[in-house]
Amino acid sequence: MDNQSSITHDSEISFFTFLIIILVFLLTLSFILDLRIKRNDISAPSEVVSKPFPLITLKAKAAYVYDIRTETILFAKNEDVRLPLASLAKVMSALVAEDLSPSYSTITIVEEALKTEGDSGFFKDEKWFLGDILDFSLLTSSNDGMRAVALSLGALSRSAATSEEIVNDFIGEMNIKASELGLKNMYFWNETGLDELDIRSGAYGSAKDIGILLEYIILHNPELLVATRDTMMTIRSLDNFLHIAKNTNSLASEIPGLIASKTGFTDIAGGNLAVVFDPELGHPIIVVILGSTEQGRFEDVRALVNAVMEYVTTN
Numbered sequence: 328m329d330n331q332s333s334i335t336h337d338s339e340i341s342f343f344t345f346l347i348i349i350l351v352f353l354l355t356l357s358f359i360l361d362l363r364i365k366r367n368d369i370s371a372p373s374e375v376v377s378k379p380f381p382l383i384t385l386k387a388k389a390a391y392v393y394d395i396r397t398e399t400i401l402f403a404k405n406e407d408v409r410l411p412l413a414s415l416a417k418v419m420s421a422l423v424a425e426d427l428s429p430s431y432s433t434i435t436i437v438e439e440a441l442k443t444e445g446d447s448g449f450f451k452d453e454k455w456f457l458g459d460i461l462d463f464s465l466l467t468s469s470n471d472g473m474r475a476v477a478l479s480l481g482a483l484s485r486s487a488a489t490s491e492e493i494v495n496d497f498i499g500e501m502n503i504k505a506s507e508l509g510l511k512n513m514y515f516w517n518e519t520g521l522d523e524l525d526i527r528s529g530a531y532g533s534a535k536d537i538g539i540l541l542e543y544i545i546l547h548n549p550e551l552l553v554a555t556r557d558t559m560m561t562i563r564s565l566d567n568f569l570h571i572a573k574n575t576n577s578l579a580s581e582i583p584g585l586i587a588s589k590t591g592f593t594d595i596a597g598g599n600l601a602v603v604f605d606p607e608l609g610h611p612i613i614v615v616i617l618g619s620t621e622q623g624r625f626e627d628v629r630a631l632v633n634a635v636m637e638y639v640t641t642n
Contacts, residue, residue: 383634385627388597388618391534392631395542395611401638402631406535409512410617411528413591413599414468414575415537416501416520419513419530420476421461421551422544423500427480430458433565439490440475444521447471447570454565462554463562466572468590470519477518494518508543510536520591528595534615537601541587541613545603552587552603555579576600578625582632586611590624598624604632606639 383402389410392402400406436453447469455463457476464472474494481497482488488496498515505513513532516523520530544551554560554572558579562570575590582588584605591599598619605611612635616627 383630385616385630386619386623387616387627389534389615390617390627390631391538391613391615392635393538393542393613395545395613396609401612401635403535406538407512407533409531409533411522411593411596411599412513412520412530412532412537412617413528413593413596414470414520415532415589415591415599415601416515416518416530417465417468417473418537418540418544418552418589418601419501419504419515420473420497420518421465422540422548423497423504424457424461424476424480425548425551426504427483427497427500428457430456430461432457434460434475434479436471436475437478440471440478443471443474443519445470449475449570450566450568453568456565459562459564461551462560463570463572465552465589466554466557466560466574468575470521473519505532505536508539510539512536513540520593520596522593522595526595528593534617537615537617538613541601541603541615545586545611549586552589555588556585576602576625578602578628578632581629583636592621592624598622600624600628602628602632606636610639 385404387404389405389408390402391406394401434455434457436449436451438451441449441451447467449471460472460476463469464476477494477497478490481493485492498518501515501518510532513536515530516527517529523529555574556579557574559571559573562572564570576588579585579588582602582604586603586605588602596618598621599617601615603611603613614628614631616624619627
């Protein structure tokens with residue numbers, strides 16, 4: 328009887344010991360998983376891209392880093408979230424403009440264009456080559472310059488169209504192009520990216536959308552963004568007026584092998600910046616920042632560019 332009681336007692340001890348071991352194992356596993364989740368939150372939400380840049384922290388709401396040569400996403404943060412684009416919209420405006428008309432066609436600065444927010448130093452009825460005014464407008468983020476382009480190229484088949492109808496037609500072409508390129512989160516209300524209302528931006532899209540758009544341009548129309556690699560340039564209009572264009576991207580002189588860049592900032596959008604650079608010959612990398620601060624966008628891009636340089640060097 329005593330032996331049977333002893334066996335039962337030993338069995339109970341073994342059972343409880345087993346339960347304690349299982350409990351300790353589960354608690355340890357839970358701690359490890361929780362630690363991994365916290366570490367991932369510091370970097371990127373996507374596990375596939377967390378390895379190249381494990382220590383990156385950004386002010387931006389969204390970011391996207393893409394290797395064109397290897398077709399690899401190196402870093403992503405909320406890359407598919409639709410956010411205000413601000414003046415990054417002008418990249419699509421320029422692409423559509425060259426789809427509609429050759430770069431040597433003439434653009435006239437009509438009075439309606441000069442009413443747009445921002446004074447870029449244009450003169451009423453001044454004439455420009457399309458290619459030159461696109462270079463100027465992209466480099467300086469000129470709103471009146473891009474409005475002049477839209478007013479010249481929208482509704483080309485409708486001679487009696489009003490200014491509003493002309494601009495809306497041009498914006499419609501921008502939205503059609505976005506659809507053709509598969510940019511599902513991209514939509515335009517205007518050609519400049521200026522805020523339309525206190526609660527509505529002039530253009531929306533995701534960081535990945537901008538990356539895809541830039542990749543398309545680099546592969547199919549690289550000359551479109553060549554001017555945006557310069558820190559400053561002078562452009563002469565067809566009326567012989569000389570205009571000085573300064574790049575709104577303060578990092579233009581810092582980024583090695585800069586191929587293209589475009590800034591954006593409005594009250595709704597915050598600070599946006601997209602660049603394409605070549606850290607080594609024939610290896611273009613796209614970096615897109617959306618929803619940062621006015622100064623933070625430059626800090627964010629600098630951090631990602633530095634991370635890319637380290638990644639390329641070590642791989």
